[in-house]
Amino acid sequence: MTNVELREPSFWVLTALAAGRSHGYALIQETSELSAGRVALKVPTLYAALDRLREQGLVAIDGDEVTDGRLRRYFRLTDEGEARLRDEITRMEANVEQAKARLKIRATPSTRKAIA
Amino acid sequence: VNADEPTAVDAASESSLTAEYRRLLRWYPKQWRQANEQAMLGALLDQAEGEGREASLRAERTAIAKAGLAQRAGLRAHTTSPLTLALGGAGILLASIVPFVDRALFIFPAVQDLNWFNRLEQSDSQELSAGILVVAFALLAFGFRAERGIAGRSVIGKAALILFAAPNLLVVILDSGPMDTLPIDHARLAVETAAYVAATYGGLAGLLVAALIVLRAQVVRGVARFGLPLLALMTALPLAIGHVHSQVIGHIVFWDYSAGIVVLLAIGVLFLVQGASAALRNRYPIGINRA
Numbered sequence: 001m002t003n004v005e006l007r008e009p010s011f012w013v014l015t016a017l018a019a020g021r022s023h024g025y026a027l028i029q030e031t032s033e034l035s036a037g038r039v040a041l042k043v044p045t046l047y048a049a050l051d052r053l054r055e056q057g058l059v060a061i062d063g064d065e066v067t068d069g070r071l072r073r074y075f076r077l078t079d080e081g082e083a084r085l086r087d088e089i090t091r092m093e094a095n096v097e098q099a100k101a102r103l104k105i106r107a108t109p110s111t112r113k114a115i116a
Numbered sequence: 117v118n119a120d121e122p123t124a125v126d127a128a129s130e131s132s133l134t135a136e137y138r139r140l141l142r143w144y145p146k147q148w149r150q151a152n153e154q155a156m157l158g159a160l161l162d163q164a165e166g167e168g169r170e171a172s173l174r175a176e177r178t179a180i181a182k183a184g185l186a187q188r189a190g191l192r193a194h195t196t197s198p199l200t201l202a203l204g205g206a207g208i209l210l211a212s213i214v215p216f217v218d219r220a221l222f223i224f225p226a227v228q229d230l231n232w233f234n235r236l237e238q239s240d241s242q243e244l245s246a247g248i249l250v251v252a253f254a255l256l257a258f259g260f261r262a263e264r265g266i267a268g269r270s271v272i273g274k275a276a277l278i279l280f281a282a283p284n285l286l287v288v289i290l291d292s293g294p295m296d297t298l299p300i301d302h303a304r305l306a307v308e309t310a311a312y313v314a315a316t317y318g319g320l321a322g323l324l325v326a327a328l329i330v331l332r333a334q335v336v337r338g339v340a341r342f343g344l345p346l347l348a349l350m351t352a353l354p355l356a357i358g359h360v361h362s363q364v365i366g367h368i369v370f371w372d373y374s375a376g377i378v379v380l381l382a383i384g385v386l387f388l389v390q391g392a393s394a395a396l397r398n399r400y401p402i403g404i405n406r407a
Binding site for chain 2: 023024025028029042043044045046047048051064070071072073
């Protein structure tokens with residue numbers, strides 16, 4: 001499973017949970033903030049992502065709490081989830097390094113001429 | 117009126133919004149709702165409150181419907197039993213082919229020189245076929261390892277599948293002559309008659325019940341799920357017509373055993389293909405498996 005690509009919402013959900021346990025709506029707000037507004041999750045989409053991540057053992061339910069008569073279900077990152085997030089970061093960093101290296105080649109006028 | 121626009125806020129609206137979300141959550145399967153409805157409802161209400169809304173958004177309703185249907189599809193996919201279907205289908209297929217192999221030995225006598233075929237020929241292929249069929253239907257009824265059987269959780273369905281397959285074995289055992297040494301008396305005739313009646317009507321009753329329960333259980337899907345009902349219809353119809361109008365159309369051949377074997381063979385192929393393709397899909401998912 002280590003080379004499996006994470007979707008952006010799943011990546012941000014894992015990232016949000018890396019800081020500590022959180023519940024549904026708080027996760028929606030956090031993922032939106034962390035992604036600079038690119039990921040605007042709806043509750044059904046968030047729960048579908050959480051179901052998938054739970055099936056893969058990356059997140060776990062961390063208890064239910066009732067606040068103002070509403071049930072809030074808390075989720076936490078598992079050890080496997082943390083390892084998966086670290087793998088994903090390593091993969092993304094490697095991608096960034098490759099892209100930067102290619103752009104450096106393109107940026108040199110002599111190489112640009114050679115390519116042309 | 118834009119359905120995405122929130123309506124005016126009033127004191128009673130929260131409960132109506134709660135009721136609306138509850139209605140929308142019915143898109144999800146019951147099993148999922150029992151575990152998650154309250155938590156998801158809380159999150160939906162939190163989000164509506166955070167955005168200052170007192171009504172659901174159209175995009176939200178669409179997302180709930182899509183996610184709910186996906187859950188239902190996923191649940192169905194999860195309950196299919198690939199190895200049970202593949203092995204059960206292979207068993208039915210083998211049971212259907214064995215009698216043909218037996219016949220083929222008469223057409224190709226040279227084949228009888230081969231040891232394996234000789235052994236098969238020496239053993240009674242009908243008994244072998246009926247035995248394999250019982251094993252295949254037991255497997256389909258109870259499921260392979262932790263998989264669910266094709267009748268789902270229904271105990272009656274499981275019993276019906278066995279009831280359909282087992283009498284065939286009883287009949288071929290009786291046909292093979294274990295009672296031949298006994299004198300032909302009333303007791304022997306009564307036992308044999310009871311066995312044949314049980315095999316014909318018990319097997320048919322088992323098939324009819326099993327066909328309905330398997331259809332409802334949705335473990336078998338696609339064309340394959342109509343296999344047992346078709347077999348039941350093909351078996352029941354001539355019997356029913358035969359009883360009602362035997363004097364008029366008794367001579368019309370609706371059914372013979374080769375037709376039954378062909379349908380059974382087709383069921384075996386369909387189960388095998390469905391089970392094997394599902395097992396392969398599970399083992400080698402197509403495309404990138406994304407979390």
